[in-house]
Amino acid sequence: MTDDTARADVNAARSLLRPAAGTMTSLGPAVRARAAALLLRQALEHGLDDFWQGVTPDMTHVRKHGILCLGPYTGRETARRCYLTWSALSTACHYRVHELPPAPTEIQSRLLEVEALLDMLDRGPTVPYAVPSPLSAPEDAAGSSATPVTPPAAVRSVPKPGPPPGRRAALPPAVGP
Template identity: 85%
Template sequence: MTDDTARADVNAARSLLHPAAGTMTSLGPGVRARAAALLLRQALERGLDGFWQRVTPHMTRVGKHRILCLGPYTGRETARRCYLTWSALSTACHYRVNELPPAPLEIQSRLLEVEALLSTLDRGRTVPYAVPPQPPAPEDAARPSATPATPPPAPRPVPKPGPPPGRRTAPPFAAGP
């Protein structure tokens, strides 16, 4: 189950993006969107910590590897969505002088994506991880097999640089007098 603080971060980000009616805010929409992006990224990281705590507790000590190793456990699509969302939120969190702050609508879409990812991570493993088969033992390799060995395919020729076939090269450029 995802940590309650991750859900609290998502709710705090939602209240930053949509302040209550009649509330006087001293922060502009871009600053609120950047703060919401920071809270959403933190919520996603806490959701990943909770997921890996259930799968293997040692993975929570590793930073970005938590996302990179997610594919075999949750499926490639969930891992891809998680990586893209985390990357977009990380980019939105950083302040750059020559760039505008993130748009509140962009962060709102990321909020919905983080909520969906947190619920997916709450469900746990969606893909059973299969252990790859072991290579044959060395004594098995020494025995002749029933099928004859096929030779490796011949290497393909690499085309030489130059004009395409059927075209002549341009005459050399001669400097005028």
């Protein structure tokens, strides 16, 4: 399900974190770790887009909401891991003057987590789901009408704001002499 773009991003992040022996690199370890974090977050987002494309394509347009809505489709634990990993990678991507950059070992552990999450997302929804249908469908070509939607039997009304029971409302202040 996950396209080659996500796997290519993970491989590029791996090569940034652990460059080949004898390779001269002009980037320091902190810069490479931050660039790898950006690639890993992008890979996770591609994996999420591919997952939602299989469930409902409309969810590919919203990033964070797609992560927050993941629980009913994959289970709470996978959704929690996905959100925590995405949040940690987002934090690692941002440059802040008074904070140390992410350590390459930290991003390496995130790389392993992203790979595991991409494998889980590749399996598709693990919890049975049903795509919600609209409340009232338009008439089809045969001319039959849609089933009417009935409101709930007891609609609870919300009381209007006012003084507590047993007390009278205060009179407005008098204006003028």
